[in-house]
Amino acid sequence: MSKASCIVRMIMVAMMITVTRAHYAINYKEALGKSILFFEGQRSGKLPHSQRMKWRKDSALSDGSDIRMNMVGGYYDAGDNVKFHFPMAFTTTMLAWSVVEFGDLMGSELKNALDAIRWGTDYLMKATNIPNMVVAQVGEPYADHDCWERPEDMDTPRTSYYLTKEKPGSELSAEIAAALAASSIAFRTTHASYSNILLKRAIRVFDFANKYRGSYNNSVGEAACPFYCDYNNYMDDLAWGAAWLYKATKMASYWDFVKSNIQTANVDSFEFGWDAKVAGINVLVSEWAMNDPGSAHLFIPNADALMCSLVPNSPTKTFSYTKGGLLFRKGVCNLQNVTALSFLLIVYARLMDRMKKRIVCGKEMVDSKRLINIAKSQADYILGKNPERMSYMVGFGRKYPEKIHHRGSVLPSLDAHPKRLRCHDGNVYFKSDKPNPNILIGALVGGPAYNDSFQDSRYNPGQTEPTTYLNAPFVGVLAYLSKPTIV
Ligand SMILES: *[C@@H]1O[C@H](CO)[C@@H](O)[C@H](O)[C@H]1NC(C)=O
Ligand SMILES: *[C@@H]1O[C@H](CO)[C@@H](O)[C@H](O)[C@H]1NC(C)=O
Numbered sequence: 001m002s003k004a005s006c007i008v009r010m011i012m013v014a015m016m017i018t019v020t021r022a023h024y025a026i027n028y029k030e031a032l033g034k035s036i037l038f039f040e041g042q043r044s045g046k047l048p049h050s051q052r053m054k055w056r057k058d059s060a061l062s063d064g065s066d067i068r069m070n071m072v073g074g075y076y077d078a079g080d081n082v083k084f085h086f087p088m089a090f091t092t093t094m095l096a097w098s099v100v101e102f103g104d105l106m107g108s109e110l111k112n113a114l115d116a117i118r119w120g121t122d123y124l125m126k127a128t129n130i131p132n133m134v135v136a137q138v139g140e141p142y143a144d145h146d147c148w149e150r151p152e153d154m155d156t157p158r159t160s161y162y163l164t165k166e167k168p169g170s171e172l173s174a175e176i177a178a179a180l181a182a183s184s185i186a187f188r189t190t191h192a193s194y195s196n197i198l199l200k201r202a203i204r205v206f207d208f209a210n211k212y213r214g215s216y217n218n219s220v221g222e223a224a225c226p227f228y229c230d231y232n233n234y235m236d237d238l239a240w241g242a243a244w245l246y247k248a249t250k251m252a253s254y255w256d257f258v259k260s261n262i263q264t265a266n267v268d269s270f271e272f273g274w275d276a277k278v279a280g281i282n283v284l285v286s287e288w289a290m291n292d293p294g295s296a297h298l299f300i301p302n303a304d305a306l307m308c309s310l311v312p313n314s315p316t317k318t319f320s321y322t323k324g325g326l327l328f329r330k331g332v333c334n335l336q337n338v339t340a341l342s343f344l345l346i347v348y349a350r351l352m353d354r355m356k357k358r359i360v361c362g363k364e365m366v367d368s369k370r371l372i373n374i375a376k377s378q379a380d381y382i383l384g385k386n387p388e389r390m391s392y393m394v395g396f397g398r399k400y401p402e403k404i405h406h407r408g409s410v411l412p413s414l415d416a417h418p419k420r421l422r423c424h425d426g427n428v429y430f431k432s433d434k435p436n437p438n439i440l441i442g443a444l445v446g447g448p449a450y451n452d453s454f455q456d457s458r459y460n461p462g463q464t465e466p467t468t469y470l471n472a473p474f475v476g477v478l479a480y481l482s483k484p485t486i487v
């Protein structure tokens with residue numbers, strides 16, 4: 001350990017103390033509402049009357065026609081207009097987990113959260129409508145990325161890519177199974193028959209994923225990878241799908257599947273995102289594992305180690321924190337790491353609370369409150385308590401990113417400019433010095449650099465591009481923080 005990193009830690013501890021004393025009032029409830037509203041800005045397809053983000057209009061109304069299927073709907077993943085089903089399914093799973101875990105704390109936002117899930121599940125049902133076939137993606141990424149075009153004007157090829165027995169994709173199919181199973185739990189009390197339909201489909205899609213093994217890397221090829229490659233193989237996704245199916249069905253065979261496959265899936269248990277699921281599995285199953293002495297060792301030590309890896313002055317800390325206190329991993333779009341891991345911190349802390357459990361991280365005894373405080377410090381940083389004194393949620397707080405890398409937000413709405421804007425007609429808006437005309441309320445962006453600085457520029461997508469999988473876990477985090485008793 002270098003001296004410099006010790007100094008960083010001391011500053012951080014000092015900062016946390018000041019922050020607690022200051023009682024900086026952040027309106028988490030408002031942030032929760034906005035984090036869900038964001039998903040309306042990413043909607044593809046025919047928009048309903050209830051659409052609140054009015055500057056968006058219908059788009060991609062013939063998706064699926066090339067394969068004689070109805071693939072209208074779903075979400076654009078980020079600032080472009082492709083529908084990548086691997087991250088879309090993970091987004092839906094995380095929205096559903098947010099409701100399963102924190103739905104009772106959402107109050108009036110629960111309905112909006114369920115609508116956001118349903119926009120995903122209705123579409124994933126279409127993608128899995130035919131047995132032994134899964135539609136993997138709609139849109140040609142190279143052609144799409146070449147244009148700076150509103151989704152409403154899109155004229156790039158809307159090619160549909162799909163998986164079959166001969167060209168399987170176990171990671172993608174298993175993630176869709178996870179999304180449908182998790183959503184079936186989210187809808188169970190309010191929409192029982194829909195919930196049953198989702199669960200039946202989840203079971204069928206998981207069977208397809210498991211029986212015909214292979215990576216969609218190879219089956220879809222360069223339309224999917226290099227964009228959303230499955231870097232760490234599909235065993236983690238299969239175990240994740242099985243874990244959600246166990247939670248939804250309580251059928252022992254799914255739990256057995258998780259237990260017998262977790263070790264081959266154990267690539268990186270400190271990462272959680274659209275590709276890497278092991279950290280999420282360890283937390284999701286921890287309650288069952290704690291009550292199943294024979295299998296606890298497969299999950300609990302890894303879940304504990306993940307928590308310790310996030311504790312700033314723990315000797316096993318593997319994550320860095322910026323001087324301003326933000327969890328940081330190398331690469332682009334850092335906040336996706338932060339929101340997903342904050343979610344796991346809170347879920348595990350709540351379990352520790354119920355089980356009266358503490359963890360020893362080196363010399364520190366870590367309790368649930370400590371983990372909650374770490375997650376809260378991350379949310380607070382994102383929402384404005386940071387060296388730049390800005391919020392990284394669009395439309396929240398006094399100052400927020402105004403030049404986000406997002407086609408719909410940058411280009412004038414059809415209301416303001418009804419005439420079609422073709423592929424390169426959008427470049428002048430991209431290059432403009434003015435803030436984006438359409439505010440994509442609630443969008444989190446990639447976030448600041450390691451020195452806590454942020455360059456609000458459309459040329460800087462690593463920092464200014466929003467994505468659905470960055471927001472989805474934050475919905476759960478904010479639901480938890482918005483409950484009235486939290487200090
Ligand atoms: C998918 O492709 C990426 C990038 O080439 C590679 O790193 C990864 O190992 C591949 N995954 C599988 C499961 O083949
Ligand atoms: C902070 O980091 C960014 C990105 O690496 C860099 O462009 C910028 O110059 C740095 N700012 C300072 C003050 O060091």
Ligand SMILES: CC(=O)N[C@H]1CO[C@H](CO)[C@@H](O)[C@@H]1O
Pocket residue numbers: 270271272273274275276329330331332333334336337338340341
């Ligand atoms: C945990 C997590 O989401 N990790 C992601 C962190 O960001 C990198 C990209 O910079 C992703 O590859 C990881 O999946």
